[in-house]
Amino acid sequence: MHIEDSLERGKLRFFIGEFERGKGAGKVAYAFLPVESARVVLSDLADGKPVDFSDYKGGRSGDNTVISRVLKIRTKDEKVWIQLQNGPGVMQEGIIKPSGRTAAEISIPLTMFEARTLGHACLAYLRAWDVGKIVSPQRVTKEHEGDSN
Numbered sequence: 001m002h003i004e005d006s007l008e009r010g011k012l013r014f015f016i017g018e019f020e021r022g023k024g025a026g027k028v029a030y031a032f033l034p035v036e037s038a039r040v041v042l043s044d045l046a047d048g049k050p051v052d053f054s055d056y057k058g059g060r061s062g063d064n065t066v067i068s069r070v071l072k073i074r075t076k077d078e079k080v081w082i083q084l085q086n087g088p089g090v091m092q093e094g095i096i097k098p099s100g101r102t103a104a105e106i107s108i109p110l111t112m113f114e115a116r117t118l119g120h121a122c123l124a125y126l127r128a129w130d131v132g133k134i135v136s137p138q139r140v141t142k143e144h145e146g147d148s149n
Contacts, residue, residue: 001014001015001016001082001108002014002015002016002017003015003118003122005125005129006032007035007126007129009032010034010035011032011033011034011035011038012032012033012038012122013030013031013032013033014030014031014032014033014071014082015028015029015030015084016028016029016030016082016084016107016108017029018106027104027105027106028104028106029069029084029085029086029104029105029106030069030086031057031069031070031071031084031086032057032069032071033055034055035126037053037055038122038126039123039126041053041073042118042119042122042123042126043119043123044119045073045080045115045116045118045119046116046119046123047116047119048112048115050075051073051074051075051080052074052075053071053072053073054070054071054072055070055071055072056068056069056070056095056096056098057069057070057071057096058089058096059096066088066089066090066091066096066099067086067087067088067089067096068086068087068088068089068090068096068097068098068099068102069084069085069086069089069096070083070084070085070086070098071083071084072084072085075115078111078112079110079111079112080109080110080111080112080114080115081107081108081109082107082108083105083106083107083108084104084106084107085098085102085104085105086102086103086104087099087100087101087102087103087104087105088101088103
């Protein structure tokens, strides 16, 4: 599992790949989580609170077909399960929902400690990003040009 910065779009990107030694990637799936939702979900994870979150998003592929991307994060049996589903989608009530069989469905379990660690790490990154938006490197450099100290 990998979570990466897609903050220029106001999102975090979750990626899970199913790999087998000697064969490489079998299935891969990804989904985007809006920063506003991420802050709540990650805070709950960091605090060790139970989570039951589902997010249905998607987009269009190069041939203009609708792609569904589902992200589910759930606490069950003292573990936190992160599940991604990618596949064909259909637009319903302004939301892209899965349509038919998923092309890739991958789940990964985390211990409660791993989930709390993940929550804290991602929140720290988001806080650093917030600070960077407030104090941009260009502004800091221009303000200190000519300072001899």
